[in-house]
Amino acid sequence: MAEVVQGSTRALTIERYLTSLADEWASIPVVAEEWPAWDELARLTFVLEWSMYEDRLAQLADWAEEGRLTAMQHERYRELLRLVARHRPTLTKLLAD
Numbered sequence: 889m890a891e892v893v894q895g896s897t898r899a900l901t902i903e904r905y906l907t908s909l910a911d912e913w914a915s916i917p918v919v920a921e922e923w924p925a926w927d928e929l930a931r932l933t934f935v936l937e938w939s940m941y942e943d944r945l946a947q948l949a950d951w952a953e954e955g956r957l958t959a960m961q962h963e964r965y966r967e968l969l970r971l972v973a974r975h976r977p978t979l980t981k982l983l984a985d
Contacts, residue, residue, distance in 0.1 A: 902957060905944045906964045912941050913968065916975040916982075923982055935983055945972065 919934070926934070945968075951957055952965050 898951070898956065899958075902948065902951060902961055905948055906961060906968060909941060909944055909948070910964070910968050910971060913971045913975050916978050920978050920982060923985070931985070938979070938983065 923931070948957075948965060948968075952962060957965055
């Protein structure tokens with residue numbers, strides 16, 4: 889029973905991560921546009937919070953490698969990776985600023 893509950897919890901976490909990470913990565917162009925108007929505290933907060941998203945992305949990568957994603961989740965994960973690849977250069981510039 890504990891294994892079923894853990895699997896259900898993980899499945900919900902995977903869904904939540906896929907959704908929230910897609911939203912965060914899709915927002916990078918807007919963040920980049922607004923970045924010059926942000927003060928230092930806002931920028932620092934963004935940088936610190938972004939590490940959490942990178943951790944979640946790494947966790948998804950581990951679960952994908954372990955075969956824990958459903959077929960639909962795996963397709964969403966591949967879409968997320970394409971989004972990451974598209975916006976990573978912009979994010980890298982923001983984090984270096």
